Each structure stands twice: as structure tokens, then as C-alpha cells.
Amino acid sequence: MPQNNASSPATRKDVLERLYHTVMARKGASPSVSHSARLMARGRSKIAQKFGEEAVECVIEAIKGDRNGLISESADVLYHLIVMWVDAGIDPADVWEELARREGTSGIEEKASRPKPSF
């Protein structure tokens, strides 16, 4: 995506929330004027497929060590993740809550506490 919206740090802070509300507002809009509406009209599998493709492109940029490429692909991943949330009825607050719940628990500690497989 072209970077055409220079914004202050305060404005950037809420960019994911704003994007979520923009995509929510596109539900039911004409697929001829909104990419989000077009994607949602194509259904859940297509949305998930596009998210997966963008995630793979992100992985490729990470492995290449292309910082700008990784930033750009990360924005694509986040946009497609938000379309997937809107389609699934997930509010960003649900995800923030889950992240907050995990705060302070080391991933090593959490993994060690999982039940061991019995086989």
C-alpha cells in the first residue's frame, strides 16, 4: 500500500482501531468500490486464503532481511487479519484482552505448564 497518510504518533497509535471501524463500515458495501467489501463478499475461505498468502509474503521478506519489505507486508497482514476479525465477529478489544491476560507470563513457563501428552 502507498504510504499516503502522514500522521502524528498520537494518530498512528490508534490506527488498528480505526482500520477495524473502517472495515466494519464496509460490511455490505458495494464490492465495486471497496476492496474490503469485495473480500468479505468472496467468503471466509477466501479471506483466510488471502491472510495466509500475505503471511507467507511476510515470512519471505523476513528471511530476505528486507526491512522495508517486511514493514509493507506486515501492514498487508494486519489489514487482512482485521478483515478476518470483522468477518468472524471479533472485536479488537477481544484480542487486546487476551494479550493483556498473557502479560507477565513467560512463554517458556506457559509451555512447561501445558498437560503432557499421554502417548
Ligand SMILES: N=c1c2ncn([C@@H]3O[C@H](COP(=O)(O)OP(=O)(O)OP(=O)(O)O)[C@@H](O)[C@H]3O)c2ncn1[C@@H]1O[C@H](COP(=O)(O)O)[C@@H](O)[C@H]1O
Ligand atoms: N490497508 C488496506 C489494504 N492493504 C492492502 N489492501 C489491498 O489488498 C489488495 C491485495 O491485492 P491482491 O492482488 O493480493 O489481492 P486480490 O485483489 O484479492 O486479488 P486475488 O488474489 O483474488 O487475485 C490490494 O487491492 C490492496 O490495495 C488494502 N485495502 C484497504 N486497506 C485499508 O482499508 C480501508 C478501506 O478500504 P476499502 O475497503 O477498499 O474501501 C482503506 O482506506 C485502507 O485503510
